[in-house]
Amino acid sequence: MDVRIGIRALQTIVLAGSMIGTALAATLPLSFTTTNNGTSNITNGTGISTALSVPSSWNYGDTFFAQPNKLSGLSGPLPFSFYDDYKFSVASANLSSITSTIDLRNSFQINHLEVRLYSGTSVILGNPGPSLISAWSTPINVGPLTGTVDVLNTTLGIGNYLLEVRGDVTGQNGGSYAGVLNVGAVPVPASVWLLSSAIAGLGIIRRRAG
Numbered sequence: 509m510d511v512r513i514g515i516r517a518l519q520t521i522v523l524a525g526s527m528i529g530t531a532l533a534a535t536l537p538l539s540f541t542t543t544n545n546g547t548s549n550i551t552n553g554t555g556i557s558t559a560l561s562v563p564s565s566w567n568y569g570d571t572f573f574a575q576p577n578k579l580s581g582l583s584g585p586l587p588f589s590f591y592d593d594y595k596f597s598v599a600s601a602n603l604s605s606i607t608s609t610i611d612l613r614n615s616f617q618i619n620h621l622e623v624r625l626y627s628g629t630s631v632i633l634g635n636p637g638p639s640l641i642s643a644w645s646t647p648i649n650v651g652p653l654t655g656t657v658d659v660l661n662t663t664l665g666i667g668n669y670l671l672e673v674r675g676d677v678t679g680q681n682g683g684s685y686a687g688v689l690n691v692g693a694v695p696v697p698a699s700v701w702l703l704s705s706a707i708a709g710l711g712i713i714r715r716r717a718g
């Protein structure tokens with residue numbers, strides 16, 4: 509009975525420790541944006557990197573008040589009128605789970621909306637090569653739809669990353685999109701919990717036997 513109590517106490521302590529921290533709700537700022545002014549492609553932005561807390565939830569999105577010109581000189585089967593980049597960092601030593609969704613209820617007048625993820629600090633509109641973590645998601649044509657669409661689901665370690673969104677604004681008066689980036693700790697496999705419990709139980713038994 510003492511052993512069972514000891515194991516439960518250990519599990520309670522470990523689980524409580526894994527749940528420390530409150531989920532944050534914040535806005536992930538747009539670090540870079542690339543559009544066309546009619547004669548050339550323009551990339552600008554602050555370049556500020558946001559440190560993501562674990563667990564946390566971050567909103568991201570952009571609004572265009574006019575229809576941008578199509579970007580030129582980019583490889584791909586479709587023309588796009590913007591590339592948006594959200595630059596963030598992960599500082600935790602443990603792997604973090606990253607999921608991203610697009611909110612169709614708050615997005616309109618944009619076609620071929622896609623999301624990808626790559627590591628680094630510099631904007632790469634072409635092929636990121638080995639820094640690519642998640643390739644372009646399945647294109648979304650924003651229309652009279654509701655709900656959310658999953659566009660990203662992966663794990664990350666310590667490092668700097670760019671969440672990149674591209675699309676084609678079709679509305680004469682512009683368009684917009686909105687999404688949510690969720691960050692959480694990767695769950696510990698059940699086998700690890702059982703092993704730690706067994707080790708703790710053996711330790712208690714040895715101390716009682718001594």
